[in-house]
Amino acid sequence: MTSEYDYILVGGGLQSGLITLALRHHQPEARVLLIERDSHLCGNHTWSFHPMDVKASASPWVEAAVEVRWPHYRIQLHDFEKRVELNYASISSSHFAKLVGDCFGTSSDSQKSNRLLLQTEVVALTSNKIVTSTGEVYRGRLVVDCRGPSSHQENRFEQCGYQKFWGFEIELKSDWPFTVPTIMDDRIDQADGFRFVYSLPFEARRVLVEDTRFADNPMLDRDECLDQVRRYLAELGIHGWTIVREESGVLPMPISTELMPGATCDGASSTLAGGYTGGWFHAATGYSFPLAVSFAETIATTTPELASQAVQLLSKGHYARSRFARFLNRLLFQLVQPKSRYQIFRRFYRVLPNESISRFYSHQFTPWDAFRIVVGMPPGGLRPVRFASSFFKTTKPSFQVEPKAFETQESNESYSKEFAK
Numbered sequence: 001m002t003s004e005y006d007y008i009l010v011g012g013g014l015q016s017g018l019i020t021l022a023l024r025h026h027q028p029e030a031r032v033l034l035i036e037r038d039s040h041l042c043g044n045h046t047w048s049f050h051p052m053d054v055k056a057s058a059s060p061w062v063e064a065a066v067e068v069r070w071p072h073y074r075i076q077l078h079d080f081e082k083r084v085e086l087n088y089a090s091i092s093s094s095h096f097a098k099l100v101g102d103c104f105g106t107s108s109d110s111q112k113s114n115r116l117l118l119q120t121e122v123v124a125l126t127s128n129k130i131v132t133s134t135g136e137v138y139r140g141r142l143v144v145d146c147r148g149p150s151s152h153q154e155n156r157f158e159q160c161g162y163q164k165f166w167g168f169e170i171e172l173k174s175d176w177p178f179t180v181p182t183i184m185d186d187r188i189d190q191a192d193g194f195r196f197v198y199s200l201p202f203e204a205r206r207v208l209v210e211d212t213r214f215a216d217n218p219m220l221d222r223d224e225c226l227d228q229v230r231r232y233l234a235e236l237g238i239h240g241w242t243i244v245r246e247e248s249g250v251l252p253m254p255i256s257t258e259l260m261p262g263a264t265c266d267g268a269s270s271t272l273a274g275g276y277t278g279g280w281f282h283a284a285t286g287y288s289f290p291l292a293v294s295f296a297e298t299i300a301t302t303t304p305e306l307a308s309q310a311v312q313l314l315s316k317g318h319y320a321r322s323r324f325a326r327f328l329n330r331l332l333f334q335l336v337q338p339k340s341r342y343q344i345f346r347r348f349y350r351v352l353p354n355e356s357i358s359r360f361y362s363h364q365f366t367p368w369d370a371f372r373i374v375v376g377m378p379p380g381g382l383r384p385v386r387f388a389s390s391f392f393k394t395t396k397p398s399f400q401v402e403p404k405a406f407e408t409q410e411s412n413e414s415y416s417k418e419f420a421k
């Protein structure tokens with residue numbers, strides 16, 4: 001069977017969903033085929049982002065998808081507490097899947113121009129043709145490969161750390177003590193890297209509480225995370241809660257430069273790749289949302305024939321930032337002892353103004369932002385010479401050869417004193 005579409009989106013996750021919404025906004029007449037191998041779209045996630053991260057032209061269709069929004073959020077790193085005056089927003093994958101699914105109508109009234117195929121695996125693809133596991137062939141003016149992390153081999157990065165988390169959405173018998181998200185609260189047991197709790201109060205009595213850590217290995221144990229969350233809730237004086245949903249993830253945080261924005265799945269294919277497959281994620285935060293929005297907006301505001309060129313331009317604009325984000329991961333995972341990693345985040349939230357924090361998360365940071373993030377007196381930052389020289393290291397450094405500026409009790413104390421001033 002052969003079909004004709006303007007766009008064929010392979011994989012029904014975040015990136016394809018965003019492209020679908022962007023196309024409906026910018027090119028409502030476009031003929032779109034979306035193919036997902038699972039029985040439902042978008043997996044099981046909560047996607048959060050700073051609404052300021054989203055560029056103005058994409059705002060109307062992104063804003064329409066937002067499920068929960070907060071006016072600001074909290075950070076608690078050791079004794080440092082900050083209210084960050086930036087909007088924060090979340091979308092559950094179930095809500096997002098419904099919005100995306102609605103663009104395709106139901107199977108009975110399936111619009112001729114748009115088609116959604118679930119439980120259909122794509123086994124081969126080129127820039128204008130795909131083949132499914134049952135041998136069907138579909139043709140389109142543009143194929144976009146959005147197959148996500150599973151399209152890459154397990155060890156895709158020569159060097160990386162991991163952001164890993166297990167989230168428990170809970171219902172409480174009493175109100176949650178905070179009305180806004182806590183993006184980091186590290187006052188918990190620090191075994192296995194730098195570890196903190198992330199919480200999103202969707203309602204006063206319905207909260208996602210996530211045990212999160214930046215660690216050197218990808219192992220994640222659900223029961224151990226649950227114990228951590230249980231202790232945290234007890235510390236907050238929360239008793240009487242039940243788990244209503246869970247989500248988990250292990251996101252590689254690359255140090256080496258594989259999978260930069262604009263990548264293709266096999267490194268040589270001419271098929272345009274979006275989302276994780278195309279390197280459209282923030283290497284230093286693990287967030288995909290802002291870059292996936294930029295990619296979707298770029299695709300939807302040009303023609304299928306000019307899309308590759310437009311994406312190439314977009315990727316050039318993100319190249320240096322992607323390198324810097326990888327440098328930050330090297331700083332976090334290789335230059336700093338796990339027990340001192342919190343200092344990097346504390347410095348980040350302490351020295352940067354809100355606009356710079358927002359630009360950082362949206363992968364739009366300036367060279368000056370980048371400089372301010374890392375350069376300063378140890379232990380909170382890197383001396384300029386060390387900062388510059390660290391860019392020229394090609395081999396994996398070890399804690400033994402690096403000055404341990406971040407790790408001593410003395411440095412922690414002097415940092416606290418400096419902060420207390």
Ligand SMILES: Cc1cc2nc3c(=O)[nH]c(=O)nc-3n(C[C@H](O)[C@H](O)[C@H](O)COP(=O)(O)OP(=O)(O)OC[C@H]3O[C@@H](n4cnc5c(N)ncnc54)[C@H](O)[C@@H]3O)c2cc1C
Nearest residue numbers: 011013014015037047048122147148249275276287288289
């Ligand atoms: C629990 C969790 C929470 C997260 N929270 C955030 C967050 O708060 N903010 C943020 O920005 N990022 C977050 N991330 C990261 C973000 O979700 C991912 O980076 C993002 O989903 C990548 O989007 P994608 O479309 O490339 O891949 P995915 O969303 O993984 O979608 C890929 C889809 O392709 C399908 N597929 C794969 N192969 C085939 C095939 N051969 N044929 C057909 N279909 C196929 C898969 O089944 C999947 O549905 C989170 C990740 C996890 C795991």
